[in-house]
Amino acid sequence: MDRIGILRGDITKLDVDAIVNAANETLLGGGGVDGAIHRAAGTGLLDECRRIPEISPGVRCPTGEARITGGYHLPARHVIHTVGPVWRGGTSGEPALLRSCYWTSLKLAIEHGLATIAFPAISCGVYGYPIDQASTIAVRTVGEVLDADRTLESVLFVAFSEEMEVSLRRAMDA
Numbered sequence: 001m002d003r004i005g006i007l008r009g010d011i012t013k014l015d016v017d018a019i020v021n022a023a024n025e026t027l028l029g030g031g032g033v034d035g036a037i038h039r040a041a042g043t044g045l046l047d048e049c050r051r052i053p054e055i056s057p058g059v060r061c062p063t064g065e066a067r068i069t070g071g072y073h074l075p076a077r078h079v080i081h082t083v084g085p086v087w088r089g090g091t092s093g094e095p096a097l098l099r100s101c102y103w104t105s106l107k108l109a110i111e112h113g114l115a116t117i118a119f120p121a122i123s124c125g126v127y128g129y130p131i132d133q134a135s136t137i138a139v140r141t142v143g144e145v146l147d148a149d150r151t152l153e154s155v156l157f158v159a160f161s162e163e164m165e166v167s168l169r170r171a172m173d174a
Helices: 033-039 043-051 095-110 133-148 162-173
Strands: 002-006 018-023 066-070 078-083 117-121 152-159
Touching: 002 133, 002 162, 018 033, 033 043, 043 066, 066 095, 078 095, 095 117, 095 133, 133 152, 133 162, 152 162
Parallel strands: 002 152, 018 078, 018 117, 117 152
Antiparallel strands: 066 078
């Protein structure tokens, strides 16, 4: 886990190959980190997201999948958009979908030759995923991918709160 780091701060300020956006299925912006990334990147990001084909009405990226775009006015060169699950008690496939968000985001990074990537706390805001459960899934999934692939140099988890940072650190120490 020496290639995994944790930082409390603003993901839109990071100079990495890619930041991950906790997006909604439209990819057209929203609240929380999604809105912050769209605002910081500028209109070019929204324009590129609009060009991503809908696979069903209003859905450019289904829950658990990921898409990649340019970073525009962000220090990050790319944005990897992933749609996390809404928490419904844990019996509607949420853990597998959340795991898939991290896995597909990392696979996109590898496919595009990226070396550094930063993740927000996917599904932990308005989607209501319990922070400790989400942290465990995030850390385990990223660790598994890093164990299997040496092209990724570092993965950074960016916590939006002290509670999230503490939870991620507990998951790293487990």
